[in-house]
Amino acid sequence: MALVSPTNLLSLHHASGDQTTALNNCPSRRYRYANETNGEQPLKIPDPMLFLSPSTDHRPKVLPTISHCAIHLEMLEVFHTLRHEVIQSTNLDAAFDIGPRATTKSRRKWDSRTRKYIAEAVLIQDPNIGDKRKMKWTYFLHIAATRFHEWIRRVANHLKDAQLGAPLPRYLFLPPLDVLVIWHAFLLNCDDFKAYCEKNKLFGIQDIVFPWADIHAAIDPDTWKYTLPSEHSDWLLNTHGLDSNLVETLAHSGKKDTLIQNVLHAFYEPQKRSKQHSTSRLSQTLRKARQTQELNKPLVENVERQCVFVDKMHAHRWIRSPAVAGTLRRAVDRYGKFLHLFRLHPDQFLVPTLDVDLVWHTHQCSAGRYRTFVTERVGRFINHEDKIGRGTLDDGFTNAEQWYRLRYGEQYQVCLCWSCEAILEEVEELDDDEFGELDPQLGDLASRVERRVHYYREVEVARTLGREMPLWGHG
Structure with missing residues (x-):
């Protein structure tokens, strides 16, 4: 499909970056704002429904739920905010x-009045503050x-x-x-x-x-x-x-x-x-x-x-994405496939992609259930090791990418930006449309994706900068 060709995706990413830069400088004014209406509120982002999928299933032999992964994303944003607050x-x-330890040094300065060099005291700020x-x-x-x-x-x-x-x-x-x-x-x-x-x-x-x-x-x-x-x-x-x-x-x-x-x-x-x-x-x-x-x-x-x-999770900001539910659903599925590779290739060191790693981390947060699940699913316990050097990690990622593509016939490393994920969500909805109720025209699909991603991006910029929130449906 032309829409998802590498050339078009590259253009899309450039356009998205330019759009974010522009919004940081000034709102687009494509929307009406909450202060211009009689109590009308912007969309809730993230959608509260994201946290209502079955999250009470405490059986030890199931994968993490979408809700657990979404809450994990929230928690990581809280951690990012805390570190910034402390620093x-x-x-x-x-x-x-802790404060700047400024020092005073003397330097020579030409005095035109006396036509001599004089000593001048200069305050040197602490470069290590x-x-x-x-x-x-x-x-x-x-x-x-x-x-x-x-x-x-x-x-x-x-x-x-x-x-x-x-x-x-x-x-x-x-x-x-x-x-x-x-x-x-x-x-x-x-x-x-x-x-x-x-x-x-x-x-x-x-x-x-x-x-x-x-x-x-x-x-x-x-x-x-x-x-x-x-x-x-x-x-x-x-x-x-x-x-x-x-x-x-x-x-x-x-x-x-x-x-x-x-x-x-x-x-x-x-x-x-x-x-x-x-x-x-x-x-x-x-x-x-x-x-x-x-x-x-x-x-x-x-x-x-x-x-x-x-920091990586904060940079991707999936929790604020218009397609977060699909991103997490696919991540959970890919994590299950990733674990299966450990059973198929017990002598290989495998490294996850970023989305798979999020689900893996979510799984490990319940230590006993993770240990029980992985030992049964893989045949042995898989320890998560985050002290490994860069070279070993690169080799492990290459191993995982090779075996994943051979086993499942799918791309291992995929772009997970808001635009690409929103496109994928639209395409998946078309694939699931048994009765032809959705418009298959690529132009309309691209327009829907652009409109939705732009709104979510403008909301996030407004939230970050403390601006009035735009209202969905008024663009």
Whole structure:
């Protein structure tokens, strides 16, 4: 089909890039806007129906659902937003005592009045301030890792008590955001997580089903903010001494509490150590985080490696795509085929495409169910290894691409941009049209795709820049 020829796709991608650049500079004015109507609202993006597909199927021998993958995309956007907030926070700069260390230097300057060179003082700005601010994210993760140890041990204790008849707290498995970041990245290093649970006698932890529905309920899809229900945050604080919002807690305490300031400053400048000791729970956690940095380093590195994947998901923005349901449905299908290649080629190292990797990560978040499913489907356990070098990854991707095409007769690496996915969705609808109710004309198809993608792109730009939202159907 000419519409999906390489030449036309390249032109489409160029046009899409130009369109996004133009929208960033100025709205298209193709639409009416929410402030110009009597209460009319723009489309909900993502569509709430995306999260209503069967997501309560907890059988261990099924693939992840579209809903689980969609919530995972939401969660990754939350992680991206959190990292940006931590790095850009001036309040956290002050709390950790990170600031520009400007220096004054003297330089020779010709003075035309005296006709002599004179010494002039020049203020040299700190060229490393950007890198220093990024280090806050690492410090933040060390504190989060300490809180993760506290949280998961208490969860294990509740599970142990439940075996003796004690009821499980309603929100037991929904942690604060910083703890969720650590837990999520740890789960993606399956063997490491299993060894950690066994070493620390955390019985029952690997059988936890990841709380997708509760995570979705805690996320604001407009701002990508994660907020625990008040009864849950109160329960965490009163029962376990865990603040639900670590960023706010550090920023607030770092302003008013000198002892907290001293401990936070020690992250940035280890030689700064206070001889005074606070008995507050936060201060104890911070001191422990400072003292166990080497022990927690692997957990922090897990998260920092995953930041690359988080950035890729943010760049693709599938969760905001007009064709996200189709993208995820095909990704789940391709993931099932990818796993089957492990059974067919047990001696081969295989690397997934980006969409397959998303589903793989989603599957691993429920550690016990993933282990059971893969062991039965493949005949052995497949560990997800994210510490592999670039060369080995390239070889593994080539292997997977070769065997996938030979086995299924399909392209392995495909373009997953909004436009290509929207085109594919339209083509699939035509293929499924038994009674010829849809218009097969390519010109009309292209027009529908362009109109839909343009609207979704304009909504996303408006949301990002804080503009008024365009209304669908008024273009």
